[in-house]
Amino acid sequence: MADAKLKDLKILHREKLSVRDFFCHYGKDLQMVLCSPEEDLASYIAESGIHRPGLAMAGYTAVYSSQQIQVVGHTEWNYLESIGPEARQKVFERLSVFHAPMWVVTHDQTPHKELREMCLKLHIPLFFTTLHTYEFNKLSQRILEEYFAPHAIIHGSLVDVYGIGMLYVGDSNVGKSECVLDLVESGHRMVADDVVHISHVGNCIVGRPDPLIRHHMEIRGVGILDIRSMFGIHAIRKVKKIEVIVELQPWRQDVSYDRTGLNELQESIMGVSIPKVIIPVAPGKNLTVISEVIAMNALMKMNGQNVAQDFNETLMQKIKAKAKGEYSDDLLQVDPQHWSPYE
Structure with a gap:
């Protein structure tokens, strides 16, 4: 794993x-x-x-x-x-x-x-x-x-998505490179593919490409791609802080995956704790959109807004109110003068 x-x-x-x-x-x-x-x-x-x-x-x-x-x-x-x-x-x-x-x-x-x-x-x-x-x-x-700085080599891919450094890890053939390629095509910036050199600098983990591979990518069935030549200088970065780890796993019916976001996972790399998300991969799943949502969710958390916790608190308040007999249908809170079912 x-x-x-x-x-x-x-x-x-x-x-x-x-x-x-x-x-x-x-x-x-x-x-x-x-x-x-x-x-x-x-x-x-x-x-x-x-x-x-x-x-x-x-x-x-x-x-x-x-x-x-x-x-x-x-x-x-x-x-x-x-x-x-x-x-x-x-x-x-x-x-x-x-x-x-x-x-x-x-x-x-x-x-x-x-x-x-x-x-x-x-x-x-x-x-x-x-x-x-x-x-x-x-x-x-x-x-x-x-x-x-202490350093190591990781088998994975690193991408800058909306300013969030996302490290993709997972077994071979799970689709890391294809996901990165789709993100680059959508306007995001690749740091490294397949081999990521990481360093513990200050209180964060920084990733950069392999000096030999640089910004090249291997796509099975296609061959070696030069991302800089193909998509332009704006499609790459030389270095990026790792802020989220995304583990891609083949989808399994017998595995229970997080559905609320309340159980926030953390992964320790060289003593630095980094948020982690596990994404089950299945045919037809749009990993690009999911990746963008993960990045935006991370940005919201950095700005003090945790959607999962906020929703959970609202839900618990509703449950407590209903238990006390204070619950009222939300439809009764709508002002009929400012609402029309045909809008």
């Missing part, structure tokens, strides 16, 4: 990121300029945090996060400027016992000579950037969090 497969996911972790890869892929966006020899880019980032070493420069190194990217912001740079060359030399002699993966000076400020010498001696990459400290830290932190 699909739920068993979701519970038995093999969780993967990336242990390190090459500074060379970090610089080559994101250096332009982060406006980074290399101040070290290119061969020094062989070091590795092993933690996702960004550290500003102000306290370490002042002498307190007991809790110095030296394994993180070291960022010299406007405050740290001005402190180094104020203490003079001799004190700066002592600062970096003290910090030279710690081997950080890289140093970055923000605000387009020139790295001090003493910092350059330490980095050159220890073969630590040194950069400066025109970005402000907050901007650089925010962008770098997001990159590193996503890279080092």
Whole structure:
């Protein structure tokens, strides 16, 4: 069953990121300029945090996060400027016992000579950037969090339906790809088909396509389809938060399916609880319309309106009123001056 497969996911972790890869892929966006020899880019980032070493420069190194990217912001740079060359030399002699993966000076400020010498001696990459400290830290932190986030691979399909990320799971040949194809044809956006790479970023699960498959889809009897080329750029997304899990099951007469929506199912993926809907698949069933209704219902719940609970409360009030003898026919509540059976 699909739920068993979701519970038995093999969780993967990336242990390190090459500074060379970090610089080559994101250096332009982060406006980074290399101040070290290119061969020094062989070091590795092993933690996702960004550290500003102000306290370490002042002498307190007991809790110095030296394994993180070291960022010299406007405050740290001005402190180094104020203490003079001799004190700066002592600062970096003290910090030279710690081997950080890289140093970055923000605000387009020139790295001090003493910092350059330490980095050159220890073969630590040194950069400066025109970005402000907050901007650089925010962008770098997001990159590193996503890279080092726990991740896994799911056999399923992910679609953006009215802004709701819907992950379709189920056994092979149950109709996941056909349902996704129909949704795309109806104007919704495909993220991934057949193979979905998921990551636990922050407090949510994010899905993206397989790097090789990307936005291709296999339809049995037809072959491989390129959704982007066929339907246009507006028919795809590169990444989407998973907000609803839809499990497609072949319809069975001996199985009882939820008919009220009061028994809300939840599925835990990497510790994150996600609403789940089980849809029995039978010939003639319009899964596209049902999917759109699921997405709209999820949107209503996000805005504080739970139709199933509201209907149940109204029904219980009617039952209690009838038990007390206070029930009256709804037809008697109609104003005859504003109603006609022929309208």
